Amino acid sequence: MxxxxxxxxxxxxxxxxxxxxxxxxxxxxxxxxxxxxxxxxxxxxxxxxxxxxxxxxxxxxxxxxxxxxxxxxxxxxxxxxxxxxxxxxxxxxxxxxxxxxxxxxxxxxxxxxxxxxxxxxxxxxxxxxxxxxxxxxxxxxxxxxxxxxxxxMGCELARLLTKPGIIDKFDIDPEHSIVEIIVPDKFDGKTIADLEIRNKYGLNLLAVSAEDEKFTINPKLSTILKKGTAIIVLGSNEDINRLQK
The missing domain is CATH 3.40.50.720 (NAD(P)-binding Rossmann-like Domain)
Incomplete structure (x- = not known):
């Protein structure tokens, strides 16, 4: 249905x-x-x-x-x-x-x-x-x-207070979103290939930011993620929450 x-x-x-x-x-x-x-x-x-x-x-x-x-x-x-x-x-x-x-x-x-x-x-x-x-x-x-x-603005504030790892969020439908999130500590120093984000979390990684805050779209698997930068992912809200946890 x-x-x-x-x-x-x-x-x-x-x-x-x-x-x-x-x-x-x-x-x-x-x-x-x-x-x-x-x-x-x-x-x-x-x-x-x-x-x-x-x-x-x-x-x-x-x-x-x-x-x-x-x-x-x-x-x-x-x-x-x-x-x-x-x-x-x-x-x-x-x-x-x-x-x-x-x-x-x-x-x-x-x-x-x-x-x-x-x-x-x-x-x-x-x-x-x-x-x-x-x-x-x-x-x-x-x-x-x-x-x-x-x-x-109220929804944005509530989201920031309850999910501080999310920098920005665009709802595609009630169950799926595109979000910009802070790179989790456990991802620091690892490559995209190492993390297997799609296989482990069911998410598509769309972009990665550098320390100068500029984003690389469709980053290479050899790209190393760094603490304090951001990534943009697409997927279900359930999977996004799992990634944050």
Whole structure:
């Protein structure tokens, strides 16, 4: 049977939907609009701007707009009520392929803004949600991708506290992951061939880092692992936990 239960099926479909969204993003896209300049919105603006992308920052509060310009976290910044569909048209937001709705704490405003953007034909809308209900509503009105910054940060903290050996983790599905982990002490000084990670743990070793933190993809079997560096492996969560133990 392909799916063990309905919840697994639902999670798989969510993963597939997310995959389709990222696949459809145009790699040459250099323009982003961010609506809502709270902590999350400012962080998105600043990061995109520092990476060299053109960013339009929008908020209905003039103080936040002025601060975005003063701090130089965006290319342009407008004061705008995004619940007004005509205001969105006039601001030129429709010229942007990807718009991030960073209004997480005002449910009606977030949903109305997302609906306006999709009705006007914005190709990709990423929206911040503050609850599961909020997420469902955003998806109902057409959000292409929904994020939970606070929840994801909480999950990340819990993982770091309980599994300190894992540096980073990407869930492929509920049972399999790609993880970056610190080289276990007992692996220090041994080659990949010596360790037989695939045979003993059922894991695929994808990359190995050096002391300068640069990774070698598909490392040779003769590569020697060193304490304090990292490896990236792919496999079941059960096998990953066995490797850590």
């Amino acid at each position: 392909l799916f063990k239960n309905r919840s697994y099926n639902a999670e798989f479909l969510v993963k597939l939907s997310s995959w389709n969204f990222w696949q459809n993003l145009r790699p040459e896209n250099k323009q982003f609009a961010v609506i809502g300049l709270g902590r999350f919105g400012r962080a998105v603006c600043e990061t995109l701007h520092n990476l060299g992308y053109e960013v339009l920052a929008i908020d209905k509060e003039e103080k936040k707009v002025n601060l975005a310009l003063t701090d130089e976290i965006s290319s342009h910044a407008f004061k705008l009520d995004s619940t007004e569909i005509n205001a969105i048209k006039q601001a030129g937001i429709l010229d942007f392929d990807t718009v991030i709705v960073a209004i997480g704490n005002y449910l009606a405003e977030s949903i109305t803004t997302t609906l306006n953007l999709k009705e006007l034909g914005v190709k990709s809308v990423v929206a911040k949600a503050s609850s599961e209900t909020h997420k469902k509503l955003l998806e109902k009105v057409g959000a292409d991708y929904v994020v939970f910054p606070e929840r994801e």
